[in-house]
Each structure stands twice: as C-alpha cells, then as structure tokens.
Amino acid sequence: MALIIGLTGSIASGKSTVSLMFDDFNIPVVDADKVAREVVYPGEAAYTQIVEEFGDEILREDKTLDRKKLGSIVFANKEKLEKLNAITHPAVRKRMLERRDAFINNGEKCVVLDIPLLFESKLTHFVDKIIVVSVDETVQLKRLIDRDGFTVEEAKQRINSQLSVKGKAELADAVINNNGTKQESYEQLEKILKAWNVL
Ligand SMILES: CC(C)(COP(=O)(O)OP(=O)(O)OC[C@H]1O[C@@H](n2cnc3c(N)ncnc32)[C@H](O)[C@@H]1O)[C@@H](O)C(=O)NCCC(=O)NCCS
C-alpha cells in the first residue's frame, strides 16, 4: 500500500518550495495549482464555463485566461470566488486522482498531493498523512508581496480567502516551520519522512 501524503499550507507559506524537495527523495508530487492551470486551457470544459460566467474581459488577446485579472475579481468577492471554485474544483479533483492512481499503479510507495485548499475543500480523505508548511503571518505577507508584487491590501485579501496558517497547523500530522532557511525546512522534512518510514 502506498502512503499518500497531503502537503498544504497557506498562500506563500512555502508549499512549492517544500514540494520541490521531494524530488531529492524521488517521491512524486501531484501539484493542484498546476492541475488547476491545465483545466482552464482554452478548449477545456472549465475554460468555457469561466468565460460564460465572467465574460470576455477576463481573457488576454491570445484568448488564454488573464489570471491576474480573474484573481483580482474573485479575491475581492466571496460569491464570485465560490462560483469559480464550483467550476474548477471538480475538474481539478478528478485529474489529481487520476495522476495519483497512475503513480500508485506504477508501484510508487509514496505519493504527495500538494493541495493549497486541502482543508477548505474537504479533501483530507484523499490522503493518509498531512504535512502543513507554516510561517508567521508577517513573514507570509512579506514573501507574498516580494514574490507577486501585490499591495498590502491585495496580499491580505488573498491570505484571508483561506483558513489561517495556525488553524491548518492544528489539523496536521506534521508541521514544517518555514520561517527559517530553506535548508532548515529540508531537514524538518527529512526527519518527518524518516519517522513515517518513507526513507
Ligand atoms: C484565481 C486564479 C485565476 C488566480 O491565479 P494566479 O495565477 O494569480 O494564482 P495561482 O493559481 O498560482 O494560485 C496562487 C495561490 O492562491 C491561492 N488560491 C488559488 N485559488 C484559490 C481559491 N479558490 N481560494 C483560496 N485561495 C486560492 C492558493 O494558495 C494558491 O497556491 C487561480 O488561482 C484559480 O483559478 N483559482 C481557482 C482554482 C483553485 O482553487 N486553485 C487552487 C488549487 S485547487
């Protein structure tokens, strides 16, 4: 039986950073943000539904989604975010499970599902163990602004559209504190995987 690990955290907590570290241990990762990008390519059913719901003004000239624009609409309006979630989440879920099962059928003994909204979308039953990547809110805000160039208000809107990091950490089987260096986080991950007999 493969061990399925759910990797989560809040926006800019360092999930993608930790996610990349699994490569070193040859553990495959299915990334929900990446899958969420694939299911909205022009031609996909979710893409058509989004254009019907939000109009042509959320498209760029080449007809792909203007993600920054759509983000600024939905993160400022809870109802619109729920509409977007209702369109994208079923498609994301289906494709993630297909990828997970392909890895299992391939004989992998551990597979990671990197899902930012693991708790919010009630997907915890898809995984056996949960790792939460945690940071203090001041560090989170700074890294988010540095990475994406948001204003403080834009960054806070995005942070507030999710459960708090602290709330998530309380629900985890293991927590990686990512306030320090990436090396320190790597060492915490290695320790967790050893404790779970994955390494
Ligand atoms: C609103 C969109 C277009 C903004 O795109 P953008 O490229 O700016 O951000 P990106 O997709 O890289 O997401 C960055 C982070 O925002 C947070 N986030 C994304 N979607 C959501 C959401 N629906 N609710 C709360 N937080 C979210 C996550 O922490 C994510 O890691 C995009 O996030 C989207 O399509 N979201 C709906 C699909 C979804 O829920 N994806 C999350 C994983 S299933």
Ligand SMILES: Nc1ncnc2c1ncn2[C@@H]1O[C@H](COP(=O)(O)OP(=O)(O)OP(=O)(O)O)[C@@H](O)[C@H]1O
């Ligand atoms: N330990 C660290 N020290 C310094 N910078 C870091 C550390 N961990 C992550 N970062 C930086 O902080 C930013 C956020 O990290 P990352 O993109 O991994 O977060 P995330 O949780 O995947 O975010 P999102 O939910 O938005 O996808 C990135 O620019 C990353 O390089």
